[in-house]
Amino acid sequence: MSEIRLTNIIKRYEDGFVAVKNAQLEIHDGEFMVLVGPSGCGKSTTLRMIAGLEEVSEGDIFVGDQRVNDLEPGDRDIAMVFQNYALYPHMTVRANMGFGLRMRGVDKNEIDHRVNMAAKILSLENLLNRKPKEMSGGQRQRVAVGRAIVRQPSAFLFDEPLSNLDAKLRVQMRTELAKLHHQLKTTTVYVTHDQVEAMTLGNRITVMNEGVIQQVDTPLNLYRHPRNRFVAGFIGSPAMNFIRGNVMESVFSGSGIRLALDKVSHQGPATLGVRPEDLTIAKGDTTSIFSVPIEVVERMGHETVLYFQLSGDPLVARIEEDLAIKAGENVPFTIKSQRWHLFEATDDELRIEHLAHPDPNKN
Ligand SMILES: Nc1ncnc2c1ncn2[C@@H]1O[C@H](COP(=O)(O)OP(=O)(O)OP(=O)(O)O)[C@@H](O)[C@H]1O
Numbered sequence: 001m002s003e004i005r006l007t008n009i010i011k012r013y014e015d016g017f018v019a020v021k022n023a024q025l026e027i028h029d030g031e032f033m034v035l036v037g038p039s040g041c042g043k044s045t046t047l048r049m050i051a052g053l054e055e056v057s058e059g060d061i062f063v064g065d066q067r068v069n070d071l072e073p074g075d076r077d078i079a080m081v082f083q084n085y086a087l088y089p090h091m092t093v094r095a096n097m098g099f100g101l102r103m104r105g106v107d108k109n110e111i112d113h114r115v116n117m118a119a120k121i122l123s124l125e126n127l128l129n130r131k132p133k134e135m136s137g138g139q140r141q142r143v144a145v146g147r148a149i150v151r152q153p154s155a156f157l158f159d160e161p162l163s164n165l166d167a168k169l170r171v172q173m174r175t176e177l178a179k180l181h182h183q184l185k186t187t188t189v190y191v192t193h194d195q196v197e198a199m200t201l202g203n204r205i206t207v208m209n210e211g212v213i214q215q216v217d218t219p220l221n222l223y224r225h226p227r228n229r230f231v232a233g234f235i236g237s238p239a240m241n242f243i244r245g246n247v248m249e250s251v252f253s254g255s256g257i258r259l260a261l262d263k264v265s266h267q268g269p270a271t272l273g274v275r276p277e278d279l280t281i282a283k284g285d286t287t288s289i290f291s292v293p294i295e296v297v298e299r300m301g302h303e304t305v306l307y308f309q310l311s312g313d314p315l316v317a318r319i320e321e322d323l324a325i326k327a328g329e330n331v332p333f334t335i336k337s338q339r340w341h342l343f344e345a346t347d348d349e350l351r352i353e354h355l356a357h358p359d360p361n362k363n
């Protein structure tokens with residue numbers, strides 16, 4: 001059993017700053033859990049507490065049935081891969097990967113066996129005799145992952161492992177990591193800033209903000225049923241558009257926009273959320289919910305991204321075709337059927353469920 005459980009975890013640094021506030025998190029055995037959130041929200045702190053590199057101020061961490069709060073990092077059976085993977089420059093790939101096992105006094109044949117297996121999984125077989133400086137960034141990163149694999153730990157922790165790689169290598173390593181998890185099925189916690197990594201690698205994603213866990217859910221549930229405005233704006237790229245306004249008898253109105261909302265009982269101030277990909281160009285003015293002059297047009301070939309403003313709020317639309325629209329042109333917009341979100345205008349900014357688009361988690 002290698003599930004990881006955090007109960008009421010608080011991290012208070014020595015200067016009194018509280019970086020993690022009462023975190024409750026269950027990472028299932030074999031699960032790939034992605035941790036996302038803005039810079040400084042407490043992702044690395046959380047990971048380092050699980051690894052044992054940072055002390056827990058309050059609460060408990062369990063790996064399987066064992067409470068690990070008081071265990072040294074080396075006794076936790078967890079391997080961590082950092083953004084700055086420090087390989088020993090004077091050692092070959094083989095020696096780098098086997099180093100941790102040698103220090104533990106593992107038998108030489110066993111080390112060779114595990115290194116060969118990891119090298120096979122990571123396609124490093126032909127590079128085993130190279131030194132780090134004779135390899136590309138992506139290859140070095142694979143060695144760092146290999147060093148974690150050979151330990152056969154009960155969990156992997158990754159802290160932005162791909163952020164030093166260029167775009168093409170990132171994509172390649174991303175699919176390698178997906179394959180790796182598919183093969184080994186080791187419980188994994190993975191911190192990233194990359195939306196695509198989060199959406200594609202995670203069985204589930206934990207979204208954090210200012211030390212507080214906002215939502216833990218599958219990628220698609222986060223996309224479709226964000227719990228609050230923060231999660232809605234954080235998951236998805238370009239980010240969800242927000243329009244302030246008021247709901248009266250199932251009609252949302254803000255300056256320059258009017259939208260009939262089916263099946264919403266909410267009345268009063270609210271924020272309307274619409275993803276850029278859920279805006280479409282209205283056929284004729286009659287069906288449009290607002291009409292605005294476009295400020296910037298980005299033609300990508302397969303899609304066109306339009307930037308404009310609605311009563312001072314900057315909005316983005318992503319249309320899945322190549323449109324010959326020019327900046328300055330007036331464009332009527334509508335929203336794909338039921339593809340809007342509504343948020344309370346309170347401090348929590350919780351999402352208001354609408355019956356036409358119910359949350360599967362709450363039958
Ligand atoms: N040793 C420390 N003493 C005091 N505060 C710290 C310490 N280490 C980190 N912090 C603060 O705790 C907060 C969380 O830091 P953490 O490194 O966990 O953020 P993060 O989510 O990993 O951010 P990033 O995405 O930039 O890596 C930050 O505000 C940071 O300044």
Ligand SMILES: [Mg+2]
Binds near residue numbers: 043044045
């Ligand atoms: Mg960090």
